[in-house]
Amino acid sequence: MKREGIDVARCTVARLMRRMGLNGVVRGKPVKTTISDKATSCPLDRVNRQFQALRPNALWVSDFTYVATWRGFVYVALRQMLRICADVIDTFARRIVGWRVSRTAHADFVLDALEQALHDRRPFAATGLVHHSDRGSQYVSIRYTERLAEAGIEPSVGSVGDSYDNALAETINGLFKAEVIHRRGPRRNLEAVEFATLEWVDWFNNRRLLEPIGNIPPAEAEAAYHAQLEVVPIAA
Template sequence: MRRPARPLDRVNRQFRADRPNELWVSDFTYVSTWQGWLYVAFVIDVFARRIVGWRVSSSMTTDFVLDALEQALCARRPGGDGTLIHHSDRGSQYVSIRYSERLAEAEIEPSVGSRGDSYDNALAETINGLYKAELIHRRNWKTRESVELATLEWVAWFNHHRLMAPLGYIPPAEAEANYYRQLETPVAEPALT
């Protein structure tokens, strides 16, 4: 039986979106605790750099990253019209049959960068770096529960309070609210003279 081809890189390091639910990027990172290693996955909507899904796990299984994707799908309910691209690295979890099938079910177009090149998933890597610098590296972590609670609080703070230079120094939630508000504002008709 022939193995399906790997997804193309549909992003080509262009981490820009004109609207929410146009491009999501995903990755996971490692966190050391007294109980052993944990893994934290994020799904980020590129438009406003908003974290739309995340999960903490003690193992690097496909289920772990699928849980983060399911949270994003539940929170965002993308249109299912095939216009959303999901970009990740070539990690085995993201190119697995189950993950690929779930993207197809949700009518999300998969995209993966090249192997071993962090620049091909730079925005997700940047969010991982901010997470570690702003939260994880500030103290020692004893338990999974403490990492989960702190991550929950950090994601809420990040989405609603962290000022982002690419967004004009406003938080991701405000950038999205501004986008939707602009859609509701009627365009003035030019006066007939």
């Protein structure tokens, strides 16, 4: 409604929803999924909870969560790129640039999500991209850190047992579970979770309105950033 220029109170929306028999999405309780390896050395925290960036391909945050199916648990890894578009609207976008679904929480499936992000975004080493995650053993594994180094990406890892150090990634995962998994109940199998995730990621990136970036979708905020870059040279 705000996007259409309609100013309405939250209580009014709640009252109308009750009248129409509509219920808001409620998030479930968080579950610990991070298993750190104390014997593995970790990179420094280069983000320090400052989840902001002035341009695309400056900061990626990563996390994974688990969801229940009728045939047991599967894991979902989501990779988000966080950016603030330095333009007239002064926004940042929260576009998901890589994801994978797996039956196990081995390092391979988060590495696959990283590969998808690298293929989709094709960042250059000179851009100074930082990749931030928690201290999960998958993200500090030798294979994962070596792949980051090959791509010219600077690793960053939060502290142990502090969700605020990777708050944005956990927020996106929370939205995914609330809007996809909890809303319609457990999926039948891994393939059903994959299809539901594919649909949700497309909707989230291209149609979901996010209040922190001005009630527009992530793709629209990113397009506005690039459009501004094209305008500046012409004006000069």
